[in-house]
Amino acid sequence: xxSVLRCLVVGLALSSGLLGGVAPAATATEQASxxxxxxxxxxxxxxxxxxxxxxxxxxxxxKSAAPPGTITVDQVYVRYQTPPRAETEPSVVLxxxxxxxxxxxxTTPDGRMGWDEYFVRRGFSTYVLDQAWRGRSASDPSAINAxxxxxxxIESLPLVSSASHEGSWVLFRFGPRYGEAFPGLQFPxxxxxxxxxxxxxxxxxxxxxxxxxVPALTQLAQRIGPSVxxxxxxxxxxxxxxxxxxxxxxxxxxxxEPANCPDSKADLTPYKGTPILVLFGDYIGESPGWGHILxxxxxxxxxMKRVGGRADLLVLPEIGIKGNSHMLMQxxxxxxxxxxxxxxxRKSAR
Amino acid sequence: xxSVLRCLVVGLALSSGLLGGVAPAATATEQASxxxxxxxxxxxxxxxxxxxxxxxxxxxxxKSAAPPGTITVDQVYVRYQTPPRAETEPSVVLxxxxxxxxxxxxTTPDGRMGWDEYFVRRGFSTYVLDQAWRGRSASDPSAINAxxxxxxxIESLPLVSSASHEGSWVLFRFGPRYGEAFPGLQFPxxxxxxxxxxxxxxxxxxxxxxxxxVPALTQLAQRIGPSVxxxxxxxxxxxxxxxxxxxxxxxxxxxxEPANCPDSKADLTPYKGTPILVLFGDYIGESPGWGHILxxxxxxxxxMKRVGGRADLLVLPEIGIKGNSHMLMQxxxxxxxxxxxxxxxRKSAR
Numbered sequence: 010x011x012s013v014l015r016c017l018v019v020g021l022a023l024s025s026g027l028l029g030g031v032a033p034a035a036t037a038t039e040q041a042s043x044x045x046x047x048x049x050x051x052x053x054x055x056x057x058x059x060x061x062x063x064x065x066x067x068x069x070x071x072k073s074a075a076p077p078g079t080i081t082v083d084q085v086y087v088r089y090q091t092p093p094r095a096e097t098e099p100s101v102v103l104x105x106x107x108x109x110x111x112x113x114x115x116t117t118p119d120g121r122m123g124w125d126e127y128f129v130r131r132g133f134s135t136y137v138l139d140q141a142w143r144g145r146s147a148s149d150p151s152a153i154n155a156x157x158x159x160x161x162x163i164e165s166l167p168l169v170s171s172a173s174h175e176g177s178w179v180l181f182r183f184g185p186r187y188g189e190a191f192p193g194l195q196f197p198x199x200x201x202x203x204x205x206x207x208x209x210x211x212x213x214x215x216x217x218x219x220x221x222x223v224p225a226l227t228q229l230a231q232r233i234g235p236s237v238x239x240x241x242x243x244x245x246x247x248x249x250x251x252x253x254x255x256x257x258x259x260x261x262x263x264x265x266e267p268a269n270c271p272d273s274k275a276d277l278t279p280y281k282g283t284p285i286l287v288l289f290g291d292y293i294g295e296s297p298g299w300g301h302i303l304x305x306x307x308x309x310x311x312x313m314k315r316v317g318g319r320a321d322l323l324v325l326p327e328i329g330i331k332g333n334s335h336m337l338m339q340x341x342x343x344x345x346x347x348x349x350x351x352x353x354x355r356k357s358a359r
Numbered sequence: 360x361x362s363v364l365r366c367l368v369v370g371l372a373l374s375s376g377l378l379g380g381v382a383p384a385a386t387a388t389e390q391a392s393x394x395x396x397x398x399x400x401x402x403x404x405x406x407x408x409x410x411x412x413x414x415x416x417x418x419x420x421x422k423s424a425a426p427p428g429t430i431t432v433d434q435v436y437v438r439y440q441t442p443p444r445a446e447t448e449p450s451v452v453l454x455x456x457x458x459x460x461x462x463x464x465x466t467t468p469d470g471r472m473g474w475d476e477y478f479v480r481r482g483f484s485t486y487v488l489d490q491a492w493r494g495r496s497a498s499d500p501s502a503i504n505a506x507x508x509x510x511x512x513i514e515s516l517p518l519v520s521s522a523s524h525e526g527s528w529v530l531f532r533f534g535p536r537y538g539e540a541f542p543g544l545q546f547p548x549x550x551x552x553x554x555x556x557x558x559x560x561x562x563x564x565x566x567x568x569x570x571x572x573v574p575a576l577t578q579l580a581q582r583i584g585p586s587v588x589x590x591x592x593x594x595x596x597x598x599x600x601x602x603x604x605x606x607x608x609x610x611x612x613x614x615x616e617p618a619n620c621p622d623s624k625a626d627l628t629p630y631k632g633t634p635i636l637v638l639f640g641d642y643i644g645e646s647p648g649w650g651h652i653l654x655x656x657x658x659x660x661x662x663m664k665r666v667g668g669r670a671d672l673l674v675l676p677e678i679g680i681k682g683n684s685h686m687l688m689q690x691x692x693x694x695x696x697x698x699x700x701x702x703x704x705r706k707s708a709r
Contacts, residue, residue: 047399047400047401047443048399048400048403049397049398049399049400050397050398050399050400051397053398053476054465054466054470054472054473054476055462055465055466055473056466056470056553057553057556057557060552060555060556062524062555065521065523068520068521068522068523069519069520069521070518070520071518071564075520075522075523075526076523076525076526077523078523078524078525078526079523079524079525079555080521080522080523080524080555080558081524081552081555081556081558084556086462088465093397110495111495112405112436112495115404115405115438116404116405116406120404120406122404123404123405126403126404139495144494144495145460145461145462145489145494145495145557145559146559147521147556147558147559147560148559148560149521149560150519150520150521150560151521153503153516153517153519154516154519154520156506156513156516157513157514157516159513163506163507163509163513164507166503166504166506166507166516167503168420168421169419169500169503169504170418170419170420170425170500170504171415171418171419171430171497171499171500171501172418172425172430173415173418173425173426173427173428173429173430174412174428174429174430174431175426175428175429176425176426176428202410202431203406203407205410205412205429205430205431206407206410206431206434206497207407207495208430208431208497209495209496209497209498210497210498210499210500214421
């Protein structure tokens with residue numbers, strides 16, 4: 010009965026043209042089960058990776074004062090879902106960008122399915138994390154309290170920042186000016202307030218380099234097995250740094266609109282042999298700063314190809330997919346793009 | 360075929376005594392599906408409730424400096440799963456306590472199923488939130504940056520605290536001294552490091568009263584329909600405050616080890632008519648501070664009964680369930696206790 014229903018859905022989708030367009034390669038049966046009907050998962054849960062103990066004399070102050078004690082910081086929160094029969098695929102690890110959390114990959118601002126569920130429906134065990142010091146991954150309040158109690162100078166306050174609506178609008182390439190959208194923009198700007206609610210303070214500028222999220226990635230890969238690390242924006246360089254430090258179980262890297270790619274003039278040996286895809290959306294030329302970033306990634310991918318590496322660069326408008334913002338996992342065609350990634354993984358990373 | 364397998368599992372469980380003990384009332388078929396086998400969900404996702412826009416001139420500093428702009432704060436992150444046929448039950452909303460996030464209710468420190476999944480398997484749409492200014496619910500970094508840039512005096516730094524391992528061990532009633540467990544303790548102390556990784560800085564002491572989480576609860580209930588608000592510890596008073604402000608769709612309150620109950624001498628009229636269960640674990644007499652809290656809740660429940668309210672107090676050792684800590688949703692018998700709550704909801708809140 011279920012297969013009859015699926016066939017009906019597929020038939021309707023085909024006749025209405027929903028399965029046309031650029032996204033290839035999902036079978037009709039797969040396509041029908043992507044966004045329709047109940048989801049069966051074999052296992053789900055959450056855990057932390059990494060973390061170190063820190064002794065502190067400044068865990069609180071005033072009414073919240075506390076005796077000296079130990080806290081754990083630098084750990085990375087991970088939530089996962091495993092579909093039935095996932096053992097034939099690598100796992101997918103979704104790593105959010107600046108000023109955001111793992112929520113990035115969940116339900117879109119306008120209420121559609123997020124990539125976290127889409128990859129599960131396509132057969133991948135999917136892991137979503139909160140970067141160290143962000144979201145459910147603890148930061149350390151000690152410096153704030155030590156300054157408040159005059160035990161440390163003001164300069165010891167942690168570097169922390171939040172992205173404004175106005176700045177993010179332009180940086181995320183929704184449009185040339187706050188409130189003004191690019192023609193053909195795929196981001197659901199009517200629901201942008203729900204994106205603003207996703208944004209949280211970001212301590213990354215003051216954290217050690219590499220970010221503690223990087224060793225957590227290598228530890229995560231050892232724990233869960235062959236993994237495709239999918240990064241976004243700020244976290245773009247993290248999977249590359251993880252690969253250099255310990256390549257075991259890093260099956261592939263997909264770098265979505267990275268803030269930077271590895272230096273094309275550096276020793277590229279550590280990156281060879283691992284399939285790498287760098288992906289960009291639209292409006293690069295119309296938006297300040299992005300052309301330089303894209304050029305750096307072009308240089309890296311070209312250099313990788315010259316040394317026999319397995320790197321691809323995909324700029325969506327160059328294959329006819331237009332209107333994508335920096336937040337392309339939330340754009341109206343987000344599942345089409347995720348479908349492209351599934352195709353690439355199945356072709357390149359197995 | 361599936362029902363045959365279920366029957367087999369039930370038979371094995373019965374013959375091995377797994378279904379004996381105190382927890383009553385789940386049918387054999389239900390019991391077998393609780394922790395066994397794949398989970399089918401009709402729908403899942405995440406969203407935010409509430410939030411207000413804040414103009415700030417201090418979103419960053421130093422290398423992270425930014426022009427003035429707008430951020431959104433006070434919103435509450437909510438993740439949910441809905442099982443098939445959930446419409447016959449109220450929804451369940453899980454509200455964590457001090458220094459923790461919604462992770463509280465997910466996979467236990469020693470890797471067992473959390474209440475977030477258990478309630479789904481028992482047929483309830485289940486919503487897990489991060490309190491305002493905690494986890495995936497944004498805090499505001501402006502005061503930190505304004506002090507760092509000498510635009511505000513040091514006294515303007517936010518009140519923020521983290522709980523130490525040492526203090527939490529005693530407060531959570533794992534034992535009389537850090538590292539020493541009470542005899543018969545149900546908390547999985549061998550995995551306590553995973554609990555420490557769950558703990559995050561807590562801004563609640565400096566937030567307006569009621570906590571912005573409280574109006575978010577009333578808005579959430581309007582959005583999702585009849586709801587059982589299940590609080591823990593610090594958040595214990597929030598559902599009561601929500602009920603006083605807007606009782607619509609609050610089907611019941613379950614207050615697990617609340618930091619405080621409503622004042623027994625206050626006007627109890629707003630609480631009448633709503634089923635209320637207050638639940639405590641073991642070792643109250645052996646642990647500083649807890650006897651006073653339990654007495655306050657006894658007084659409240661007694662006063663409610665005198666005015667014809669529907670309040671129950673359940674102290675687990677008084678019904679023969681021993682060894683439970685303050686973190687009873689993570690104790691080794693956590694699902695037995697959740698089963699008691701399901702029974703209470705089905706009896707009292709439908």
